[in-house]
Amino acid sequence: MQTIKDIKEMQAHCLAARSAGQTIAFVPTMGYLHEGHMSLLHEGRKRGDLLVLSIFVNPTQFGQGEDLERYPRDFNRDETMARECDVDLIFYPDTASIYPDGYATYVTVEGPLTNTLEGACRPTHFRGVTTVVTKLLTIVMPHVALFGRKDFQQLAVIRRMAADLNLPVEILGMPIIRESDGLAMSSRNVYLSASERQQALSLVVSLNTAASVVKAGERAASVVLAKTVNRLESEPDLEVDYVKICNAETLEEVNEIDQESVMLLAVKVGKTRLIDNGLLMEQT
């Protein structure tokens, strides 16, 4: 396993691999890896001759007052986990090389995919995500890039961006990986105190309850949403950012729940912001 920090060296390496007929699988991350990332790496290992992991805490996707400075970082730990997943190449650039002096170019996906849900709460977030992902895809030139479905909207936005910019890459969304008690894996879970950790379980409990209510026959989004919000707001330190039921592809809100409906939640537990989501009907 090799770690490369230099952009041009990384790009030359990947272009050469591609020219030599190798298939490149790519997992972009902000590091502080957990089992969610590992599931992406395991799938990537199956799909690529060359498995590339990037670790870069991207400042442009954090808003003012968000947790850029305290975002957890531990390269040595990440390196060990990457080795366990049989990663070939870690791309580990520094901020000054990704955004050098005079940097001025941004990639944006406009409209409902980015101005609702996370985009409404975090207005510059997706601009940062699509900009850095475009750059990473240009540098690594993968055949397939893997993303977790925990960031459901991010996945939809990146799919749109990659298709719109004609990037020659397959964007693959992978299932959410959860702790044994159901909490969706996230690098931010380390922020939670024991009491907050307990309250955070109400996200997955709400999603499961909503799915049960739908299974029992309820189809009105407003009814399911009201039950969910009530459940969440019963926690003392939990503040709801949003709870919505949307079409899984367009992310437009729906009134009547169907096979394509996904419930998306964002809450603050204490100072920690958490998101989760789930389809409301079993997929046929």
Added chain:
Amino acid sequence: MQTIKDIKEMQAHCLAARSAGQTIAFVPTMGYLHEGHMSLLHEGRKRGDLLVLSIFVNPTQFGQGEDLERYPRDFNRDETMARECDVDLIFYPDTASIYPDGYATYVTVEGPLTNTLEGACRPTHFRGVTTVVTKLLTIVMPHVALFGRKDFQQLAVIRRMAADLNLPVEILGMPIIRESDGLAMSSRNVYLSASERQQALSLVVSLNTAASVVKAGERAASVVLAKTVNRLESEPDLEVDYVKICNAETLEEVNEIDQESVMLLAVKVGKTRLIDNGLLMEQT
């Protein structure tokens, strides 16, 4: 010479050529080719094993009320000229494939490179240019892309964009090609009546006069600009959009003229908008 309209076919062709070790030279155009384009193609022929020309009148770089509908088009004529220049591949996509239903992604270069000069007169112009050029570079994957210096600001913006997005391509700027009387070649010159054509010569006359004044020792931008504006405004059907003296790299206005100073002009002659530019001191 082959013409390809389909994006995926074009991309597969170019990726295969690249993997086979071929060097790709690329000249993106809006068609209605003239000797300026041909000079780019001749240089591209020297630099690429595969010489690719794209012809696409890009709607997103035209503002409301601009000349998108009447922009001159003649594919058969372009094809003949491309053959003369020994082009290997013409990429000739239609608008619906470049901007399909639901298209939502834009590439922007922010700040002084795009909010001055052309960007001030045409606020959405460069967003359209950088978006389509990113897409074309992603599809064609060239080693070198050639642009004319007549669109001086466009060249600076594209250089910035390509560097910022880590596109693995050399952006090459080529000298302005002029008619025998000095008018800079432009597809839009066909709009000009005989009288307008005559008045349009005041652009190159102004540039030459400015260079002479500088050669005679004048270094104050304000003095040179005043003379130039007076000269231009003496034409009855000519309206000045801007005349500025800027640093050739940053495009920031300068007070004192030096080796790096470029004069940039935009005027309307009748209904036709023309631009031109020139360095004010001979380059050492």
